[in-house]
Amino acid sequence: MSTLLIIKIVIILIIFTITLVAAMYSTYMERKVAAGIQDRIGPDRAGPWGIFQPLADGGKMFFKEDFIPGKSEKWLFILAPGLAMFTACMTGAIIPWGGTVTLFGETFNLQIANIDIGILYIMGFVSIGVYGIMIGGWASNNKYSLYGAVRASSQMISYELAMGLAILAIVMSTGSLNLGDIVEAQKGGQWNVFYQPLAFLLFLVCAFAECNRAPFDMAECESELIGGYHTEYSSMKLGFFLFAEYINMFISSAVISVLFFGGYNFPFMHDLGLSANAITFIGVGVFFAKILFFIFFFMWVRWTLPRFRYDQLMQLGWKALIPLAVINLMITGGWLMFKGDLLAMITKMF
Amino acid sequence: MKSLTNRSIEVSNKKMTLMERIYLPAVIGGLFITLKHLFMKGATIKYPEQTRPVSNVYRGKHVLKRDDKGAERCTACGLCAVACPAEAITMTSAERQKGEEGLYREEKYATVYEINMLRCIFCGLCESACPKEAIFLTTEILPANFEREDFIYGKDRLVEQIDKRIDVSKRQTMEVVTQKFND
Amino acid sequence: MLGYLFYILSGLTILTAIMMIAARNPVHSVLYLIATFFMVSGQYLLMNAQFLFVVNIIVYAGAIMVLFLFVLMLLNLNKETEPQKSMKTKLAGVIAGGLLLITLLGALIKGNVSSENLPITDIGLVKNLGRVLFTDFVVPFEISSVLFLSAMVGAILVGKRHNGETEVISE
Numbered sequence: 001m002s003t004l005l006i007i008k009i010v011i012i013l014i015i016f017t018i019t020l021v022a023a024m025y026s027t028y029m030e031r032k033v034a035a036g037i038q039d040r041i042g043p044d045r046a047g048p049w050g051i052f053q054p055l056a057d058g059g060k061m062f063f064k065e066d067f068i069p070g071k072s073e074k075w076l077f078i079l080a081p082g083l084a085m086f087t088a089c090m091t092g093a094i095i096p097w098g099g100t101v102t103l104f105g106e107t108f109n110l111q112i113a114n115i116d117i118g119i120l121y122i123m124g125f126v127s128i129g130v131y132g133i134m135i136g137g138w139a140s141n142n143k144y145s146l147y148g149a150v151r152a153s154s155q156m157i158s159y160e161l162a163m164g165l166a167i168l169a170i171v172m173s174t175g176s177l178n179l180g181d182i183v184e185a186q187k188g189g190q191w192n193v194f195y196q197p198l199a200f201l202l203f204l205v206c207a208f209a210e211c212n213r214a215p216f217d218m219a220e221c222e223s224e225l226i227g228g229y230h231t232e233y234s235s236m237k238l239g240f241f242l243f244a245e246y247i248n249m250f251i252s253s254a255v256i257s258v259l260f261f262g263g264y265n266f267p268f269m270h271d272l273g274l275s276a277n278a279i280t281f282i283g284v285g286v287f288f289a290k291i292l293f294f295i296f297f298f299m300w301v302r303w304t305l306p307r308f309r310y311d312q313l314m315q316l317g318w319k320a321l322i323p324l325a326v327i328n329l330m331i332t333g334g335w336l337m338f339k340g341d342l343l344a345m346i347t348k349m350f
Numbered sequence: 351m352k353s354l355t356n357r358s359i360e361v362s363n364k365k366m367t368l369m370e371r372i373y374l375p376a377v378i379g380g381l382f383i384t385l386k387h388l389f390m391k392g393a394t395i396k397y398p399e400q401t402r403p404v405s406n407v408y409r410g411k412h413v414l415k416r417d418d419k420g421a422e423r424c425t426a427c428g429l430c431a432v433a434c435p436a437e438a439i440t441m442t443s444a445e446r447q448k449g450e451e452g453l454y455r456e457e458k459y460a461t462v463y464e465i466n467m468l469r470c471i472f473c474g475l476c477e478s479a480c481p482k483e484a485i486f487l488t489t490e491i492l493p494a495n496f497e498r499e500d501f502i503y504g505k506d507r508l509v510e511q512i513d514k515r516i517d518v519s520k521r522q523t524m525e526v527v528t529q530k531f532n533d
Numbered sequence: 534m535l536g537y538l539f540y541i542l543s544g545l546t547i548l549t550a551i552m553m554i555a556a557r558n559p560v561h562s563v564l565y566l567i568a569t570f571f572m573v574s575g576q577y578l579l580m581n582a583q584f585l586f587v588v589n590i591i592v593y594a595g596a597i598m599v600l601f602l603f604v605l606m607l608l609n610l611n612k613e614t615e616p617q618k619s620m621k622t623k624l625a626g627v628i629a630g631g632l633l634l635i636t637l638l639g640a641l642i643k644g645n646v647s648s649e650n651l652p653i654t655d656i657g658l659v660k661n662l663g664r665v666l667f668t669d670f671v672v673p674f675e676i677s678s679v680l681f682l683s684a685m686v687g688a689i690l691v692g693k694r695h696n697g698e699t700e701v702i703s704e
Contacts, residue, residue, distance in 0.1 A: 033388070035392070036387070036388040036392075037384045037387050037388055038387070039387055039390055039391075039392050039393050040392050040393070040394055041392050041394045041396070044396075076564075115583070116583065116658065116659060116660075117583050117584065117587050117659055120584070120587040120588070120591065120659075121587060123587075123591050123595075124587050124590040124591045124595060126595075127590070127591050127594070127595025127596060127599075128590065128594055128595050130595075130599055131567070131599075134599070134602055134603075134606070135564070137606075138560060138602075138606050146606060149606065150603060150606060150607060153599050153602070153603050154603065156599075157596060157599055157600065160595075160596070177659055300381060300384065300385070301381065303384060304377075304380045304381050304383075304384040305377065305380060
């Protein structure tokens with residue numbers, strides 16, 4: 001085996017572990033943030049400040065009774081949580097976690113696969129991410145689960161459109177579908193969020209909807225549908241669904257950072273006189289700080305806003321976000337097309 | 351209809367302005383409110399380690415006091431049971447035998463003295479009814495339990511232990527005692 | 534290596550396609566169809582047609598089949614509500630299907646299907662595909678977009694409330 005292959009396998013393992021650990025500690029962070037916002041303390045019994053709480057929760061999940069309803073579709077019922085987990089984990093493969101590193105005489109990217117259709121790949125896995133929820137909800141043979149599944153699917157299809165159109169503006173201005181290129185194009189503080197604030201806002205709202213997070217958690221809203229699609233699930237199957245949600249949140253935060261906040265870029269990265277490897281490792285740290293902030297933002301919003309009503313959700317998606325995304329796309333296209341003329345006109349005027 | 355208080359507000363169905371319909375200013379305002387709360391001090395008291403300060407006359411778990419020599423003060427007169435509005439107290443009495451003077455102060459004593467803590471409303475009437483200053487409520491909180499039977503407290507859990515005396519002097523002040531015997 | 538992958542994928546494609554027809558439960562049928570789409574996408578990937586691979590997943594597996602599944606789940610079809618077809622319809626179905634099979638077989642036997650390996654080209658990459666679409670095939674491309682537009686207008690027209698009908702959901 002070549003050194004590069006071994007390095008890639010190590011990177012895959014590290015990223016997989018980081019994704020799982022990040023999702024695990026997101027549950028802890030969520031409970032702490034919720035507690036903080038509600039003037040409470042949160043979990044603090046398992047270990048100092050309760051940092052072993054996720055382990056305790058995981059252990060509890062494993063030892064709970066694993067119940068499969070008698071009239072359910074047994075195989076689909078078992079398949080669904082695995083599918084949800086699989087689609088959640090797969091998206092991490094193309095996130096550029098860092099720049100280039102030179103180790104053991106090999107130069108490589110901190111990225112599992114640098115494919116040219118990175119953004120399309122994300123859209124693809126986002127769009128099939130709904131199957132875990134749909135199959136789980138239908139196989140449970142429970143009307144609340146079915147409601148949850150149906151809501152989740154219609155919500156995800158509706159918001160995928162606005163999401164794709166918002167990303168298209170970024171793709172047009174960068175001229176590439178490759179996530180690595182998009183990050184490189186944002187070097188030197190040229191973050192897309194400054195040039196495409198509307199696209200950022202649209203993408204953020206759609207990311208909330210695609211992750212089924214509050215205020216768009218229609219698929220599992222406790223007050224109406226008991227637990228939505230995971231009403232009938234117990235034990236680690238339920239754990240997988242919840243885990244997949246947190247992994248989705250982690251990946252969404254990573255994608256937001258990559259597309260709009262320069263990924264692993266940080267200001268003055270080439271002015272400090274550091275070696276290339278040092279810059280890369282600081283960059284990875286900066287990237288994770290950005291991800292952490294967005295995970296916090298997801299939680300912050302969840303514990304602030306009430307849930308949307310279903311018709312409001314659809315109205316927001318179809319009547320507000322999609323037209324705005326189209327307008328944004330047109331403005332971006334017009335700017336790219338007539339940039340030279342406009343700049344010449346402005347300079348002539350003054 | 352005339353309103354009883356002046357606090358009622360007329361509900362209006364007015365059309366929202368554009369600023370309100372954009373919804374984002376309100377969202378950002380809400381986010382800052384919750385952010386403010388994130389840095390506020392929590393209201394939680396971590397119970398087993400910290401306890402909430404309670405009054406000296408807090409009405410918690412009961413205790414059957416012993417006198418200075420370690421003899422039980424209760425004479426099983428039944429006044430507490432009569433006074434109890436929830437009928438939580440039951441008792442059986444017996445006569446003191448020769449040689450038991452160190453155990454019981456009076457000639458009559460309670461062989462069984464039970465308080466059903468599920469019935470008890472912690473009103474403290476038993477405390478004020480007792481002529482022998484035998485039963486007191488303490489500042490101790492009644493612990494939770496799994497079985498209903500475990501809430502019936504017998505003498506084993508009510509009578510004060512000789513080596514672990516419970517101080518009730520804070521609630522048995524001079525004013526309390528004089529008022530009790532004047533009534 | 535790639536050849537074996539091709540045979541495995543083809544076998545699975547045919548298997549899932551047959552399962553899709555054979556399944557009694559419509560939801561199972563749709564799920565098998567989705568699996569078939571994934572296998573076909575895998576074939577695209579083997580031919581280095583990345584764009585087709587992803588678009589097939591996004592559009593067919595991710596959007597159209599979700600809508601199919603959505604409708605089927607809402608209809609909640611099962612054995613009890615399965616409509617009983619008369620003998621005549623069954624016979625007509627068999628004849629029509631058989632004719633299609635004969636046509637396909639005839640075309641395959643008579644037609645000139647080369648078995649040699651097609652060279653792997655870069656035409657399937659996004660950049661090349663986009664260039665071809667917007668230079669050589671720009672007129673058909675735009676005409677097909679007009680077709681979609683007319684389909685969309687038609688759908689809106691069908692779904693639109695007629696005058697006099699009251700709005701069900703108030704804002």
